[in-house]
Amino acid sequence: MERIYIQEVATRDGFQIEDQFVPTDEKVKLINKLSSTGVDKIEVTSFVSPKAVPNLRDAEEVMRRIDRQRGVTYTTLIPNIKGAERALECKADEVNLVASVSETHNRKNVRKTTDESFENFKDISSYLSGTNVQMNGTLATTFGCPFEGTIDEERVLSLIEQYLTLGVSGITLADTTGMATPKQVYHLCEKVRNRWPRLPITLHFHNTRGMGLANVMEGIRAGVDRFDASLGGLGGCPFAPGATGNICTEDLVHMLAFMDYDMRVDLDELIETSKYLESILNHEVPGQVMKAGKISDLYPVS
Amino acid sequence: MERIYIQEVATRDGFQIEDQFVPTDEKVKLINKLSSTGVDKIEVTSFVSPKAVPNLRDAEEVMRRIDRQRGVTYTTLIPNIKGAERALECKADEVNLVASVSETHNRKNVRKTTDESFENFKDISSYLSGTNVQMNGTLATTFGCPFEGTIDEERVLSLIEQYLTLGVSGITLADTTGMATPKQVYHLCEKVRNRWPRLPITLHFHNTRGMGLANVMEGIRAGVDRFDASLGGLGGCPFAPGATGNICTEDLVHMLAFMDYDMRVDLDELIETSKYLESILNHEVPGQVMKAGKISDLYPVS
Structure with a gap:
Protein backbone atom coordinates (compact mmCIF):
# COMPACT_ATOMS: atom_id res chain seq x y z
CA MET A 1 0.00 0.00 0.00
CA GLU A 2 1.31 3.36 -1.06
CA ARG A 3 1.55 5.94 1.72
CA ILE A 4 -0.17 9.28 1.09
CA TYR A 5 0.08 12.19 3.54
CA ILE A 6 -2.97 14.36 4.10
CA GLN A 7 -2.47 17.97 5.14
CA GLU A 8 -5.41 20.03 6.34
CA VAL A 9 -5.68 23.75 5.53
CA ALA A 10 -9.32 24.69 6.28
CA THR A 11 -8.58 26.72 9.41
CA ARG A 12 -6.10 28.88 7.47
CA ASP A 13 -6.96 28.86 3.74
CA GLY A 14 -10.64 28.42 4.48
CA PHE A 15 -11.29 30.63 7.49
CA GLN A 16 -9.29 33.59 6.17
CA ILE A 17 -11.95 34.40 3.57
CA GLU A 18 -15.11 33.52 5.48
CA ASP A 19 -17.57 36.38 5.74
CA GLN A 20 -17.69 36.04 9.48
CA PHE A 21 -15.07 35.58 12.17
CA VAL A 22 -15.14 32.01 13.46
CA PRO A 23 -15.05 32.18 17.29
CA THR A 24 -11.75 31.07 18.83
CA ASP A 25 -13.43 28.33 20.87
CA GLU A 26 -14.83 26.78 17.69
CA LYS A 27 -11.49 26.98 15.93
CA VAL A 28 -9.76 25.20 18.80
CA LYS A 29 -12.46 22.54 18.97
CA LEU A 30 -12.31 21.97 15.22
CA ILE A 31 -8.51 21.67 15.16
CA ASN A 32 -8.63 19.21 18.06
CA LYS A 33 -11.14 17.12 16.14
CA LEU A 34 -8.95 17.30 13.02
CA SER A 35 -5.90 16.23 15.04
CA SER A 36 -7.66 13.08 16.11
CA THR A 37 -8.71 12.09 12.57
CA GLY A 38 -5.10 11.18 11.80
CA VAL A 39 -4.17 13.87 9.27
CA ASP A 40 -0.42 14.41 9.03
CA LYS A 41 -0.26 18.17 9.14
CA ILE A 42 -2.60 21.01 10.05
CA GLU A 43 -2.07 24.55 8.83
CA VAL A 44 -3.52 26.00 12.01
CA THR A 45 -3.53 29.69 11.23
CA SER A 46 -1.56 32.56 9.75
CA PHE A 47 0.66 35.00 11.64
CA VAL A 48 -0.19 37.92 9.43
CA SER A 49 -1.38 41.39 10.34
CA PRO A 50 -4.80 41.29 12.03
CA LYS A 51 -5.69 44.25 9.82
CA ALA A 52 -4.92 42.30 6.64
CA VAL A 53 -6.71 39.14 7.77
CA PRO A 54 -9.02 39.99 10.68
CA ASN A 55 -10.51 36.47 10.64
CA LEU A 56 -7.20 35.10 11.93
CA ARG A 57 -6.56 37.80 14.55
CA ASP A 58 -6.67 35.12 17.26
CA ALA A 59 -3.68 33.23 15.80
CA GLU A 60 -1.68 33.15 19.06
CA GLU A 61 -4.59 32.10 21.19
CA VAL A 62 -5.53 29.29 18.81
CA MET A 63 -1.94 28.03 18.64
CA ARG A 64 -1.64 28.03 22.42
CA ARG A 65 -4.98 26.44 23.21
CA ILE A 66 -5.05 23.50 20.79
CA ASP A 67 -4.16 20.02 22.05
CA ARG A 68 -1.20 18.74 20.12
CA GLN A 69 -1.17 15.12 19.01
CA ARG A 70 2.04 13.22 18.47
CA GLY A 71 2.69 12.66 14.79
CA VAL A 72 0.75 15.74 13.66
CA THR A 73 2.76 18.71 12.37
CA TYR A 74 1.24 22.05 13.36
CA THR A 75 2.24 24.62 10.79
CA THR A 76 1.38 28.29 10.32
CA LEU A 77 1.69 30.62 7.41
CA ILE A 78 4.02 33.57 8.00
CA PRO A 79 4.66 36.55 5.72
CA ASN A 80 7.67 38.13 7.47
CA ILE A 81 10.12 38.14 10.38
CA LYS A 82 7.43 39.38 12.76
CA GLY A 83 5.38 36.30 11.82
CA ALA A 84 8.43 34.10 12.47
CA GLU A 85 8.80 35.60 15.96
CA ARG A 86 5.17 34.94 16.74
CA ALA A 87 5.37 31.37 15.36
CA LEU A 88 8.50 30.62 17.41
CA GLU A 89 6.93 32.03 20.55
CA CYS A 90 3.84 29.83 20.01
CA LYS A 91 6.03 26.78 19.37
CA ALA A 92 4.78 26.08 15.84
CA ASP A 93 6.42 22.95 14.43
CA GLU A 94 6.81 24.60 11.06
CA VAL A 95 6.33 27.89 9.28
CA ASN A 96 5.01 28.07 5.75
CA LEU A 97 6.60 30.72 3.52
CA VAL A 98 4.69 31.82 0.43
CA ALA A 99 5.95 33.46 -2.73
CA SER A 100 4.13 33.52 -6.04
CA VAL A 101 5.81 32.32 -9.21
CA SER A 102 3.96 35.15 -10.95
CA GLU A 103 5.45 38.59 -10.19
CA THR A 104 2.06 40.22 -10.63
CA HIS A 105 0.37 37.84 -8.21
CA ASN A 106 3.18 38.25 -5.68
CA ARG A 107 2.85 42.03 -5.82
CA LYS A 108 -0.93 41.77 -5.40
CA ASN A 109 -0.61 39.23 -2.61
CA VAL A 110 2.21 40.65 -0.47
CA ARG A 111 3.09 43.98 -2.14
CA LYS A 112 6.63 42.80 -2.89
CA THR A 113 8.59 41.61 -5.91
CA THR A 114 9.50 37.93 -5.77
CA ASP A 115 13.12 38.94 -5.13
CA GLU A 116 12.02 41.04 -2.17
CA SER A 117 10.03 38.07 -0.86
CA PHE A 118 13.11 35.85 -1.00
CA GLU A 119 15.27 38.55 0.67
CA ASN A 120 12.66 38.56 3.41
CA PHE A 121 12.80 34.73 3.63
CA LYS A 122 16.60 34.93 4.13
CA ASP A 123 16.07 36.99 7.29
CA ILE A 124 13.44 34.50 8.47
CA SER A 125 15.78 31.61 7.77
CA SER A 126 18.60 33.23 9.78
CA TYR A 127 16.24 34.04 12.61
CA LEU A 128 14.90 30.47 12.83
CA SER A 129 18.24 28.75 12.31
CA GLY A 130 19.14 26.73 15.40
CA THR A 131 15.51 26.53 16.55
CA ASN A 132 13.22 23.51 16.22
CA VAL A 133 10.97 25.29 13.76
CA GLN A 134 11.08 23.82 10.26
CA MET A 135 10.40 25.86 7.13
CA ASN A 136 8.20 24.87 4.17
CA GLY A 137 8.39 26.86 0.94
CA THR A 138 5.17 27.38 -0.97
CA LEU A 139 5.08 28.55 -4.57
CA ALA A 140 1.71 30.15 -5.29
CA THR A 141 0.38 30.30 -8.87
CA THR A 142 2.72 27.43 -9.86
CA PHE A 143 0.30 26.17 -12.50
CA GLY A 144 -1.07 29.47 -13.76
CA CYS A 145 -1.72 33.06 -12.72
CA PRO A 146 -5.12 34.74 -13.01
CA PHE A 147 -3.34 37.94 -14.10
CA GLU A 148 -0.37 36.69 -16.15
CA GLY A 149 -1.76 33.39 -17.45
CA THR A 150 0.76 30.68 -18.27
CA ILE A 151 3.70 30.09 -15.94
CA ASP A 152 7.20 29.23 -17.12
CA GLU A 153 8.23 25.86 -15.68
CA GLU A 154 11.88 26.90 -15.59
CA ARG A 155 10.96 29.75 -13.27
CA VAL A 156 9.24 27.28 -10.95
CA LEU A 157 12.43 25.17 -10.85
CA SER A 158 14.60 28.19 -10.18
CA LEU A 159 12.40 29.36 -7.29
CA ILE A 160 12.47 25.85 -5.79
CA GLU A 161 16.26 26.12 -5.97
CA GLN A 162 16.10 29.44 -4.10
CA TYR A 163 13.91 27.91 -1.40
CA LEU A 164 16.32 24.98 -1.02
CA THR A 165 19.24 27.37 -0.55
CA LEU A 166 17.33 28.81 2.42
CA GLY A 167 17.08 25.37 4.02
CA VAL A 168 13.38 24.56 3.63
CA SER A 169 12.46 20.97 4.47
CA GLY A 170 9.72 20.74 1.85
CA ILE A 171 8.19 22.52 -1.12
CA THR A 172 4.52 23.11 -1.84
CA LEU A 173 3.45 23.62 -5.44
CA ALA A 174 0.20 25.56 -5.14
CA ASP A 175 -2.47 25.90 -7.77
CA THR A 176 -3.77 29.02 -6.08
CA THR A 177 -6.74 29.69 -8.34
CA GLY A 178 -7.48 26.25 -9.78
CA MET A 179 -5.78 26.60 -13.16
CA ALA A 180 -3.83 23.33 -13.27
CA THR A 181 -4.77 20.62 -15.76
CA PRO A 182 -3.97 16.94 -15.14
CA LYS A 183 -1.40 16.73 -17.97
CA GLN A 184 0.36 19.84 -16.70
CA VAL A 185 0.50 18.45 -13.17
CA TYR A 186 2.07 15.21 -14.33
CA HIS A 187 4.57 16.99 -16.54
CA LEU A 188 5.78 19.49 -13.94
CA CYS A 189 5.82 17.04 -11.04
CA GLU A 190 7.82 14.53 -13.06
CA LYS A 191 10.36 17.24 -13.84
CA VAL A 192 10.65 18.35 -10.22
CA ARG A 193 10.87 14.77 -8.97
CA ASN A 194 13.57 13.92 -11.48
CA ARG A 195 15.64 16.89 -10.38
CA TRP A 196 15.13 16.46 -6.61
CA PRO A 197 14.10 12.80 -6.10
CA ARG A 198 14.19 12.94 -2.29
CA LEU A 199 12.59 16.36 -1.80
CA PRO A 200 9.21 16.18 -0.04
CA ILE A 201 6.74 17.84 -2.39
CA THR A 202 3.22 18.86 -1.48
CA LEU A 203 0.56 19.58 -4.06
CA HIS A 204 -1.99 22.22 -3.09
CA PHE A 205 -4.96 22.20 -5.43
CA HIS A 206 -8.09 24.28 -5.65
CA ASN A 207 -11.17 22.76 -7.26
CA THR A 208 -12.18 26.03 -8.94
CA ARG A 209 -12.91 24.38 -12.28
CA GLY A 210 -13.62 20.82 -11.12
CA MET A 211 -10.18 19.37 -11.92
CA GLY A 212 -8.90 19.03 -8.34
CA LEU A 213 -9.12 15.28 -7.81
CA ALA A 214 -8.05 14.53 -11.40
CA ASN A 215 -4.94 16.60 -10.66
CA VAL A 216 -4.31 14.62 -7.47
CA MET A 217 -4.31 11.37 -9.44
CA GLU A 218 -1.74 12.75 -11.88
CA GLY A 219 0.39 14.01 -8.99
CA ILE A 220 0.38 10.52 -7.49
CA ARG A 221 1.29 9.01 -10.86
CA ALA A 222 4.30 11.33 -10.92
CA GLY A 223 5.31 10.16 -7.44
CA VAL A 224 4.00 12.96 -5.21
CA ASP A 225 2.64 11.73 -1.88
CA ARG A 226 1.61 14.85 0.06
CA PHE A 227 -1.58 16.79 -0.56
CA ASP A 228 -3.10 19.86 1.01
CA ALA A 229 -6.87 19.81 1.26
CA SER A 230 -9.55 21.68 3.08
CA LEU A 231 -12.30 20.16 5.19
CA GLY A 232 -15.63 20.52 3.42
CA GLY A 233 -13.82 22.03 0.43
CA LEU A 234 -13.67 25.40 2.19
CA GLY A 235 -11.26 28.01 0.91
CA GLY A 236 -10.15 30.36 -1.81
CA CYS A 237 -7.82 33.31 -2.07
CA PRO A 238 -8.82 36.89 -1.31
CA PHE A 239 -6.35 38.27 -3.88
CA ALA A 240 -7.38 36.02 -6.77
CA PRO A 241 -10.73 37.02 -8.23
CA GLY A 242 -13.04 34.14 -9.14
CA ALA A 243 -11.30 31.57 -6.98
CA THR A 244 -13.44 29.12 -5.03
CA GLY A 245 -12.60 26.31 -2.62
CA ASN A 246 -9.61 24.06 -2.11
CA ILE A 247 -10.01 20.38 -2.88
CA CYS A 248 -12.12 18.82 -0.16
CA THR A 249 -10.27 16.75 2.45
CA GLU A 250 -12.92 14.12 2.99
CA ASP A 251 -13.61 13.78 -0.76
CA LEU A 252 -9.86 13.30 -1.30
CA VAL A 253 -9.46 10.78 1.51
CA HIS A 254 -12.63 8.98 0.39
CA MET A 255 -11.35 8.59 -3.19
CA LEU A 256 -7.90 7.42 -2.12
CA ALA A 257 -9.20 5.13 0.64
CA PHE A 258 -11.35 3.21 -1.85
CA MET A 259 -8.26 2.72 -4.00
CA ASP A 260 -6.40 1.29 -0.99
CA TYR A 261 -3.92 4.08 -0.43
CA ASP A 262 -2.49 4.13 3.08
CA MET A 263 -3.38 7.43 4.77
CA ARG A 264 -3.99 6.45 8.40
CA VAL A 265 -6.89 8.88 8.47
CA ASP A 266 -10.28 7.95 9.95
CA LEU A 267 -12.64 8.80 7.08
CA ASP A 268 -15.82 8.55 9.18
CA GLU A 269 -14.42 10.90 11.79
CA LEU A 270 -13.34 13.26 9.02
CA ILE A 271 -16.87 13.30 7.56
CA GLU A 272 -18.31 13.94 11.03
CA THR A 273 -15.82 16.77 11.52
CA SER A 274 -16.84 18.27 8.19
CA LYS A 275 -20.47 18.23 9.30
CA TYR A 276 -19.38 19.92 12.52
CA LEU A 277 -17.56 22.55 10.43
CA GLU A 278 -20.72 23.20 8.44
CA SER A 279 -22.68 23.64 11.66
CA MET B 1 -4.33 15.42 -31.23
CA GLU B 2 -6.44 12.67 -29.75
CA ARG B 3 -10.11 12.77 -30.74
CA ILE B 4 -12.64 12.71 -27.89
CA TYR B 5 -16.40 12.50 -28.52
CA ILE B 6 -18.71 14.51 -26.28
CA GLN B 7 -22.25 13.25 -25.74
CA GLU B 8 -24.82 15.47 -24.06
CA VAL B 9 -27.45 14.02 -21.71
CA ALA B 10 -28.90 17.02 -19.83
CA THR B 11 -32.26 17.04 -21.56
CA ARG B 12 -32.80 13.37 -20.65
CA ASP B 13 -30.78 12.47 -17.54
CA GLY B 14 -31.07 16.00 -16.19
CA PHE B 15 -34.62 17.06 -17.01
CA GLN B 16 -36.21 13.76 -15.91
CA ILE B 17 -35.59 14.55 -12.26
CA GLU B 18 -36.14 18.30 -12.21
CA ASP B 19 -38.81 19.44 -9.78
CA GLN B 20 -40.62 21.26 -12.54
CA PHE B 21 -41.59 20.43 -16.09
CA VAL B 22 -39.35 22.33 -18.51
CA PRO B 23 -41.61 23.85 -21.19
CA THR B 24 -41.33 22.18 -24.62
CA ASP B 25 -40.29 25.43 -26.30
CA GLU B 26 -37.35 25.76 -23.92
CA LYS B 27 -36.32 22.16 -24.47
CA VAL B 28 -36.33 22.61 -28.24
CA LYS B 29 -34.39 25.88 -28.00
CA LEU B 30 -31.82 24.32 -25.66
CA ILE B 31 -31.30 21.26 -27.88
CA ASN B 32 -30.88 23.50 -30.93
CA LYS B 33 -28.24 25.48 -29.07
CA LEU B 34 -26.51 22.27 -28.00
CA SER B 35 -26.54 21.00 -31.59
CA SER B 36 -24.65 24.05 -32.75
CA THR B 37 -21.93 23.73 -30.06
CA GLY B 38 -20.51 20.74 -31.92
CA VAL B 39 -21.26 17.91 -29.49
CA ASP B 40 -21.33 14.51 -31.18
CA LYS B 41 -24.48 13.08 -29.72
CA ILE B 42 -27.50 14.40 -27.83
CA GLU B 43 -29.73 12.17 -25.74
CA VAL B 44 -32.77 14.23 -26.55
CA THR B 45 -35.42 12.58 -24.39
CA SER B 46 -36.83 9.29 -23.21
CA PHE B 47 -39.75 7.38 -24.72
CA VAL B 48 -41.01 6.09 -21.40
CA SER B 49 -44.46 6.24 -19.90
CA PRO B 50 -45.55 9.83 -19.24
CA LYS B 51 -46.83 8.56 -15.90
CA ALA B 52 -43.38 7.24 -14.91
CA VAL B 53 -41.51 10.34 -16.08
CA PRO B 54 -43.99 13.21 -16.50
CA ASN B 55 -41.16 15.67 -17.15
CA LEU B 56 -40.53 13.99 -20.51
CA ARG B 57 -44.17 13.62 -21.55
CA ASP B 58 -43.47 15.84 -24.55
CA ALA B 59 -40.92 13.41 -26.03
CA GLU B 60 -42.54 13.20 -29.49
CA GLU B 61 -43.02 16.91 -29.83
CA VAL B 62 -39.44 17.64 -28.83
CA MET B 63 -38.06 15.07 -31.25
CA ARG B 64 -40.14 16.46 -34.10
CA ARG B 65 -39.48 20.13 -33.49
CA ILE B 66 -35.71 20.20 -33.01
CA ASP B 67 -33.47 21.24 -35.90
CA ARG B 68 -31.14 18.40 -36.74
CA GLN B 69 -27.54 19.18 -37.51
CA ARG B 70 -25.44 16.98 -39.75
CA GLY B 71 -22.89 15.06 -37.75
CA VAL B 72 -24.92 15.07 -34.54
CA THR B 73 -26.52 11.79 -33.47
CA TYR B 74 -29.94 12.28 -31.87
CA THR B 75 -30.58 9.42 -29.49
CA THR B 76 -33.41 8.63 -27.09
CA LEU B 77 -33.70 6.26 -24.19
CA ILE B 78 -36.32 3.55 -24.62
CA PRO B 79 -37.47 0.95 -22.09
CA ASN B 80 -39.57 -1.33 -24.32
CA ILE B 81 -41.03 -2.09 -27.73
CA LYS B 82 -43.56 0.71 -27.38
CA GLY B 83 -40.63 3.10 -26.92
CA ALA B 84 -38.98 1.64 -30.02
CA GLU B 85 -42.12 2.30 -32.05
CA ARG B 86 -42.26 5.89 -30.86
CA ALA B 87 -38.54 6.38 -31.56
CA LEU B 88 -38.83 4.96 -35.07
CA GLU B 89 -41.85 7.10 -35.80
CA CYS B 90 -39.93 10.21 -34.66
CA LYS B 91 -36.90 9.22 -36.73
CA ALA B 92 -34.45 8.98 -33.86
CA ASP B 93 -30.94 8.13 -35.12
CA GLU B 94 -30.40 5.76 -32.23
CA VAL B 95 -32.17 4.21 -29.29
CA ASN B 96 -30.45 3.72 -25.97
CA LEU B 97 -31.30 0.50 -24.12
CA VAL B 98 -30.61 0.35 -20.39
CA ALA B 99 -30.13 -2.65 -18.14
CA SER B 100 -28.46 -2.59 -14.74
CA VAL B 101 -25.59 -4.93 -13.96
CA SER B 102 -27.09 -5.15 -10.47
CA GLU B 103 -30.25 -7.29 -10.35
CA THR B 104 -31.58 -5.25 -7.46
CA HIS B 105 -31.08 -1.97 -9.26
CA ASN B 106 -32.63 -3.34 -12.44
CA ARG B 107 -35.69 -4.47 -10.51
CA LYS B 108 -36.00 -1.07 -8.82
CA ASN B 109 -35.41 0.78 -12.08
CA VAL B 110 -37.59 -1.14 -14.54
CA ARG B 111 -39.36 -3.78 -12.42
CA LYS B 112 -37.72 -6.61 -14.36
CA THR B 113 -34.93 -9.11 -13.84
CA THR B 114 -31.89 -8.49 -16.03
CA ASP B 115 -32.85 -11.57 -18.06
CA GLU B 116 -36.31 -10.13 -18.63
CA SER B 117 -34.72 -6.86 -19.75
CA PHE B 118 -32.61 -8.67 -22.32
CA GLU B 119 -35.62 -10.70 -23.54
CA ASN B 120 -37.32 -7.37 -24.04
CA PHE B 121 -34.28 -6.04 -25.92
CA LYS B 122 -34.46 -9.01 -28.29
CA ASP B 123 -37.95 -7.94 -29.35
CA ILE B 124 -36.73 -4.37 -29.79
CA SER B 125 -33.80 -5.58 -31.84
CA SER B 126 -36.06 -7.61 -34.14
CA TYR B 127 -38.46 -4.72 -34.48
CA LEU B 128 -35.71 -2.25 -35.44
CA SER B 129 -33.80 -4.63 -37.68
CA GLY B 130 -33.76 -3.32 -41.23
CA THR B 131 -34.50 0.24 -40.12
CA ASN B 132 -31.97 3.08 -39.93
CA VAL B 133 -32.21 3.24 -36.15
CA GLN B 134 -29.03 2.16 -34.38
CA MET B 135 -29.03 0.65 -30.88
CA ASN B 136 -26.71 1.54 -28.00
CA GLY B 137 -26.54 -0.72 -24.96
CA THR B 138 -26.11 0.94 -21.59
CA LEU B 139 -25.09 -0.96 -18.48
CA ALA B 140 -26.24 0.95 -15.41
CA THR B 141 -24.46 0.44 -12.05
CA THR B 142 -21.38 -0.89 -13.90
CA PHE B 143 -19.03 0.41 -11.23
CA GLY B 144 -21.14 -0.17 -8.13
CA CYS B 145 -24.73 -0.46 -6.96
CA PRO B 146 -26.21 1.60 -4.13
CA PHE B 147 -28.11 -1.48 -2.97
CA GLU B 148 -25.75 -4.36 -3.71
CA GLY B 149 -22.39 -2.60 -3.44
CA THR B 150 -19.52 -4.08 -5.42
CA ILE B 151 -20.13 -5.28 -8.98
CA ASP B 152 -18.52 -8.39 -10.45
CA GLU B 153 -16.46 -7.43 -13.51
CA GLU B 154 -17.14 -10.78 -15.16
CA ARG B 155 -20.85 -10.03 -15.06
CA VAL B 156 -20.20 -6.72 -16.81
CA LEU B 157 -18.30 -8.56 -19.55
CA SER B 158 -21.04 -11.15 -19.95
CA LEU B 159 -23.75 -8.49 -20.27
CA ILE B 160 -21.68 -6.64 -22.88
CA GLU B 161 -21.56 -9.95 -24.75
CA GLN B 162 -25.37 -10.20 -24.55
CA TYR B 163 -25.75 -6.68 -25.90
CA LEU B 164 -23.37 -7.46 -28.78
CA THR B 165 -25.42 -10.53 -29.71
CA LEU B 166 -28.38 -8.17 -30.13
CA GLY B 167 -26.44 -6.06 -32.61
CA VAL B 168 -25.80 -2.87 -30.63
CA SER B 169 -23.35 -0.47 -32.27
CA GLY B 170 -21.90 0.76 -29.00
CA ILE B 171 -21.80 0.10 -25.27
CA THR B 172 -22.13 2.62 -22.45
CA LEU B 173 -20.64 1.77 -19.08
CA ALA B 174 -22.62 3.90 -16.66
CA ASP B 175 -21.62 4.84 -13.14
CA THR B 176 -25.22 5.54 -12.27
CA THR B 177 -24.72 6.77 -8.73
CA GLY B 178 -21.13 8.00 -8.78
CA MET B 179 -19.42 5.00 -7.18
CA ALA B 180 -16.51 4.50 -9.59
CA THR B 181 -12.96 5.19 -8.47
CA PRO B 182 -10.20 6.10 -10.96
CA LYS B 183 -8.29 2.83 -10.48
CA GLN B 184 -11.45 0.80 -11.02
CA VAL B 185 -12.26 2.71 -14.20
CA TYR B 186 -8.81 2.08 -15.63
CA HIS B 187 -8.89 -1.57 -14.68
CA LEU B 188 -12.32 -2.37 -16.13
CA CYS B 189 -11.91 -0.27 -19.27
CA GLU B 190 -8.56 -1.90 -20.03
CA LYS B 191 -10.21 -5.30 -19.71
CA VAL B 192 -13.13 -4.38 -21.97
CA ARG B 193 -10.85 -2.74 -24.54
CA ASN B 194 -8.57 -5.77 -24.62
CA ARG B 195 -11.50 -8.05 -25.26
CA TRP B 196 -13.26 -5.85 -27.85
CA PRO B 197 -10.60 -3.48 -29.21
CA ARG B 198 -12.83 -1.96 -31.90
CA LEU B 199 -16.04 -1.65 -29.90
CA PRO B 200 -17.08 1.99 -29.33
CA ILE B 201 -17.32 2.42 -25.57
CA THR B 202 -18.91 5.38 -23.82
CA LEU B 203 -18.24 6.19 -20.19
CA HIS B 204 -21.15 7.79 -18.34
CA PHE B 205 -20.03 9.24 -15.02
CA HIS B 206 -21.84 10.99 -12.22
CA ASN B 207 -19.89 13.38 -10.02
CA THR B 208 -21.72 12.34 -6.86
CA ARG B 209 -18.55 12.09 -4.80
CA GLY B 210 -16.30 14.44 -6.75
CA MET B 211 -14.42 11.76 -8.72
CA GLY B 212 -16.05 12.37 -12.13
CA LEU B 213 -13.26 14.12 -14.01
CA ALA B 214 -10.57 11.96 -12.39
CA ASN B 215 -12.49 8.97 -13.74
CA VAL B 216 -12.58 10.51 -17.21
CA MET B 217 -8.78 10.84 -17.21
CA GLU B 218 -8.39 7.16 -16.32
CA GLY B 219 -10.91 6.19 -19.01
CA ILE B 220 -8.86 8.09 -21.57
CA ARG B 221 -5.66 6.44 -20.34
CA ALA B 222 -7.35 3.10 -20.98
CA GLY B 223 -8.25 4.18 -24.52
CA VAL B 224 -11.91 5.21 -24.16
CA ASP B 225 -12.82 8.22 -26.29
CA ARG B 226 -16.56 8.80 -25.75
CA PHE B 227 -18.03 10.48 -22.70
CA ASP B 228 -21.55 11.32 -21.65
CA ALA B 229 -21.89 14.56 -19.74
CA SER B 230 -24.65 16.89 -18.73
CA LEU B 231 -24.74 20.62 -19.35
CA GLY B 232 -24.28 22.49 -16.07
CA GLY B 233 -23.74 19.16 -14.31
CA LEU B 234 -27.49 18.60 -14.18
CA GLY B 235 -28.80 15.12 -13.50
CA GLY B 236 -29.15 12.18 -11.18
CA CYS B 237 -31.25 9.07 -10.99
CA PRO B 238 -34.71 8.92 -9.43
CA PHE B 239 -34.22 5.30 -8.37
CA ALA B 240 -30.84 5.72 -6.75
CA PRO B 241 -31.08 7.51 -3.41
CA GLY B 242 -28.37 10.06 -2.71
CA ALA B 243 -27.32 10.47 -6.34
CA THR B 244 -26.53 13.96 -7.59
CA GLY B 245 -25.53 15.29 -11.00
CA ASN B 246 -23.73 13.85 -13.98
CA ILE B 247 -20.29 15.17 -14.80
CA CYS B 248 -20.64 18.65 -16.23
CA THR B 249 -20.25 18.97 -20.01
CA GLU B 250 -18.56 22.35 -20.06
CA ASP B 251 -16.24 21.42 -17.16
CA LEU B 252 -15.29 18.25 -19.06
CA VAL B 253 -14.74 20.03 -22.38
CA HIS B 254 -12.83 22.81 -20.58
CA MET B 255 -10.45 20.35 -18.92
CA LEU B 256 -9.83 18.38 -22.12
CA ALA B 257 -9.55 21.47 -24.34
CA PHE B 258 -6.72 22.86 -22.21
CA MET B 259 -4.92 19.55 -22.61
CA ASP B 260 -5.29 19.82 -26.40
CA TYR B 261 -7.74 17.01 -26.99
CA ASP B 262 -9.64 17.32 -30.24
CA MET B 263 -13.37 17.61 -29.54
CA ARG B 264 -14.63 20.04 -32.18
CA VAL B 265 -16.88 21.61 -29.55
CA ASP B 266 -17.16 25.38 -29.12
CA LEU B 267 -16.42 25.80 -25.41
CA ASP B 268 -17.59 29.42 -25.22
CA GLU B 269 -20.89 28.54 -26.85
CA LEU B 270 -21.23 25.61 -24.46
CA ILE B 271 -20.69 27.89 -21.44
CA GLU B 272 -23.25 30.35 -22.82
CA THR B 273 -25.70 27.49 -23.34
CA SER B 274 -25.16 26.36 -19.76
CA LYS B 275 -25.99 29.87 -18.54
CA TYR B 276 -29.10 29.74 -20.71
CA LEU B 277 -30.00 26.39 -19.11
CA GLU B 278 -29.63 27.92 -15.65
CA SER B 279 -31.92 30.78 -16.65
Missing part, protein backbone atom coordinates in the same frame (compact mmCIF):
# COMPACT_ATOMS: atom_id res chain seq x y z
CA ILE A 280 -20.19 26.29 12.84
CA LEU A 281 -20.34 28.22 9.58
CA ASN A 282 -24.08 28.43 9.00
CA HIS A 283 -23.65 27.91 5.29
CA GLU A 284 -23.29 24.93 3.01
CA VAL A 285 -19.78 23.76 2.16
CA PRO A 286 -18.82 22.34 -1.27
CA GLY A 287 -17.81 18.86 -0.02
CA GLN A 288 -19.75 16.07 -1.74
CA VAL A 289 -19.06 12.91 0.27
CA MET A 290 -20.52 14.53 3.39
CA LYS A 291 -23.76 14.90 1.41
CA ALA A 292 -23.82 11.72 -0.71
CA GLY A 293 -22.16 9.39 1.79
CA LYS A 294 -19.34 6.97 1.12
CA ILE A 295 -19.56 4.54 -1.80
CA SER A 296 -19.76 1.77 0.79
CA ASP A 297 -22.89 3.27 2.41
CA LEU A 298 -25.50 0.97 0.92
CA TYR A 299 -29.23 1.54 0.83
CA PRO A 300 -31.78 -0.97 2.12
CA VAL A 301 -33.46 -2.88 -0.71
CA SER A 302 -36.92 -2.75 0.94
CA ILE B 280 -34.60 28.26 -17.74
CA LEU B 281 -34.40 26.30 -14.51
CA ASN B 282 -34.51 29.08 -11.94
CA HIS B 283 -31.99 27.29 -9.77
CA GLU B 284 -28.21 27.09 -9.63
CA VAL B 285 -26.53 24.23 -11.48
CA PRO B 286 -23.39 22.46 -10.20
CA GLY B 287 -21.12 23.41 -13.14
CA GLN B 288 -17.99 25.25 -12.06
CA VAL B 289 -16.45 26.69 -15.22
CA MET B 290 -19.62 28.68 -15.93
CA LYS B 291 -19.05 30.37 -12.55
CA ALA B 292 -15.25 30.64 -12.38
CA GLY B 293 -14.58 31.17 -16.09
CA LYS B 294 -12.01 29.41 -18.23
CA ILE B 295 -8.40 29.21 -17.09
CA SER B 296 -7.56 31.48 -20.01
CA ASP B 297 -9.91 34.24 -18.78
CA LEU B 298 -7.36 36.59 -17.25
CA TYR B 299 -8.02 39.43 -14.87
CA PRO B 300 -6.82 42.99 -15.47
CA VAL B 301 -3.79 43.85 -13.34
CA SER B 302 -5.06 47.38 -12.56
